[in-house]
Amino acid sequence: MNIIKTLSQNKVAMVGFAVLVMLILVAVLGPYVYEGTPWKMVQRPFIPPFENSSYLLGTDILGRDVLAGLIYGTRISLLVSFVSTVIALLIGIPLGAYAGYFGGWVDEVLMRFTEIFQTVPSFALAIVLVAIFEPSVYSITGAIALVSWPPVARLVRGEFLRLRNQEYVLAAKLNGQSNRNIILKEILPNSLSPIIVLASLMVATAILLESSLAFLGLGDPEIMSWGYMIGSSRTVIRQAWWLSFIPGVAIAVTVLALNLLGEGLNDALNPKLSGKRES
Amino acid sequence: MSIKILLYIAGRAVKGLLVLLVIAVFNFFLIRAAPGDPAQVMAGEAGATDEVFLQQLREQFGLDQPLYYQLWVYINNMLHFDMGITYRQQMPVFDLIMDRMPATLLLTGAAFVLSLLLGVLAGVVAAAKHRKWPDSAITVAALVFYATPLFWLAMMASLLFSVYLDWLPSFGMQTVGEDFAGWDKVRDIGIHLVLPAATLGLFFTAVYARMTRTSMIETSRLDFVKTAKAKGMKPSRVLYRHVLRNALLPVVTLAGLQAGQLIGGAVLTETVFAWPGIGRLMFDALFQRDYNLLLGVFFISSAMVVLFNLITDVIYCVVDPRIEL
């Protein structure tokens, strides 16, 4: 309760939160308002924004509604980034927890494994993964998750290393609680705050990653996304700069909102740790 | 330097090499999972082909051998510091990478130095003017640049500075067809470098600025700083002598981690600005299915990451002897 109160007093974080809620609403409800498909060629190409009242943001190179693209793009950006973050957490948390809790050779093996993923340049790896498994929502989400879990593992490991010798953990051990129980019920809840903060920033990074991949032509060809909109209008940037400008602003606003919220969460959850993260 | 540090470095180097070997094997199998092969790419571009032609190419590239044998050949060559031959250019992979490496090092190096200097400066100013308008301005700017997609920023920058204002060239590393020498050449490359380095650097500037600011504010609340202040030391002296030095540690760590990653991250910048570096080389190699070249680029850039991490740790330890290795 305290946390929510602190957070709600943080105006900047609340702005971020509000924007995010709005985006989620757009993502969920938008397609019901804008029926049909953002791929449909509805009008002549290259109508500038605010010129035609039916197509407020104008039309793209094929005469498709830019606003519709933006709305459907919200959906995919949020979906891919949330799901990939969840997957990254599902990989990173157990790995980090085991490494930190058991230490010794378990730690050594798991950390070497993590190191491999941290050593390969992550964006390059994401590109290769998507290209090899052919661009689709699944391969993109998977690739983003696969390159973004190592920081989670390292963070969780750090937290477990710190907490495993706390009195309440030792007490639980003496009580004969199973390792699994101790990890899940004793230590994990106490290390959740920095994980939540990191997760909010990971969602933001995932949005950037997804759009970068789509920009390079590695998007799902069936799905309208912001990165696709920028990449596909790049060749006409001289004639119609707004076609690349508008989706870019959408990405920036979304990522900004997530960062503001993340900062706010950080301040609210770890007053002492504020700003410092394991990297 | 003590024996302990040397031993530590040696240990790390061995571990690093093992990691690199695992990466090489992992990548070897990964890239083979891609549909098609280099022979098909070449045939696909040629506009005319038949099975005979494909078979000739595969034999020439050694792709008709069983996979385990190819892996064995590859690893064996690697152990002899031979990265193989590129299928497309028919050049030694190492030579081609070294051909492109200076461009990438120049770009990422410039971006790295720029972002570190600018970022730390902005962070220090923001921390010094904590809760005053420069702090807010810097924080907001940092947040915005942090949230802006790199490739988009690059496009907008090139639109503004090269197309509309016509101040800077928008692509390439040198003026084509001009044979500059000496300072003219340096100047020419410098002009071409501005936009790519600035866009690549801005994101990291934002990262370092935020990091420095938070770190400075936190450090200034620590006891020893309070003591120094209490002793009547001049505030500016406290700031630079005590706070900055300690606050920079996490920034150095992050910078070290990112120095290696910058190389992979340059793909987007190199694409937008047609910068002839290894990021672009990797991207093309991937679509050409130039296995050796792709593996080579991955190996080299991973090796850079290992190297930079090691350097960071050593610097860390030199700067702050309390840190245990």
Next chain:
Amino acid sequence: MKKIVMGVVIACLPFASSVYSKPSDGGTINVVVQPEPPSLMIGMYSNGTTQQVGGNIFEGLLRYDKDLNPHSLLATSWENSNDGKTWTFHLKPDVLWHDGQAFTSADVVFSVDKLLRQTNARLRTSLAFVDSITATDDYTVVFQLKEPYGPFIRLFEVGTMPMMPKHIYAGTDYKTNPANHHPIGTGPFKFDEWQKGSFIHLTKNENYHVKGLPHIDDIYWHVIPDAASRAVAYETGKIDVLPGGSVENFDVARLSELDNTCVTTDGWEFFAPQAWLWLNNRQGPTADKRFRQAVMYAMDREFAKSVLWNGYGEIAKGPIGSKTKFFDDSLPDYEYNPEKAKALLKEMGYDGTPVRLMPMPYGETWQRWAEVIKQNLKEVGIKTTIVSTDVAGWNQKISDWDYDISFTYLYQYGDPALGVARSYISSNIAKGSPWNNAEGYNDPQIDKWFDEAAVAFPDSKRAELYKKIQHKLVEDVPVAWLMELEFPTIYNCKIENLIDSGIGINDAFGTAWIKQ
């Protein structure tokens, strides 16, 4: 033996010499080359850009004007016997390779019979009609054919049959010969330097066998991997020539309005690229003729032409390009008619099974085109999923017949026997290539007609057969023809006489000159 003289000695190379002012010598031309060629060895790589650069270093025996008439180059004259089976070529004396060695009939025999037979898949098919190639003296070569092969005289262009130096390649492993990195030809330009990933530099061949040519001193081919950057490079004057297809179509309109900018669609006559959709005739809904016809009616090809191709090109009527010899203009038309498409689908009882649609991995336009066709098909009730892929994946999927509908475009090479038959005859159904009869169309009647047409003599007999072929194919729709593509070449108007042959930019610079 009585011979029909087919060619005459033409003193000077330029055949489009409607030039008012006198050509001046000197100057440098900057050209874009996209993608960077794998090699300049035109005899082994038939990639488009290999030919673009290599076509200035190497030469064929003949050149072809924009109407595809043969003209002398390394051969000064040629004759065909009455039975159409013996071709005699007289070579130009005093031609030197770039390394100073003399070019003789031995080089011709070696290039065609040894090197190209091994390395050039396309020529290999045609060489099957050739019984023997002999040098009767240093400057005479005789090709003995098994049958009077109609398209034979179209084979001598530099991309199809480039002359290679025997003294360098004989007895070596062609693919690994070190000369591949420093090509030696007879052409107007010599290879100077190739900075991989950056530029290729050719210099004037001072000893070129046509006196007074070339006019240009240096050509730089610049590698600029990014389409938008290529456009900017032209705009800022760093690049003088953008060969067809090197900038995105959306940029063509804008660039062509710039000052001092000339645009031409000439120089593709020999290739006459034709785009179509492979429709997998073996399985799924595309195996039904009515479905394939419905696809033809469903597509708004005018929209694609005006929006995606800036109005360049023509709507394709059938298998043979409208500017190619033997095109029949009485073919029925598949106009844009969604209602007819729906009716056909209803008649066949199409159950809505989704089909995969694979774009061509060669740039934005093709991606957009797939998106347009997807919408077109959707309007008539055909559900498609766009399969994304890259060059290797695209190649593999078509070669393995693992697709439903896929984009492609192929060259016609001036004669239906060379560029058209290959996509429809059943003997060309084979996995492993995306350039043969990949749709799996199999009709014995068509096979027979194509076989006869290749060797029918004279041309009137061939025309008759090709007419029957076209009508049958247009009815069967083995593939869905899209457009006869035109790739406008954009260049600085200071360059005169840039495109003066039917292969355009591929041998462009021998006669070009810069206005002072």
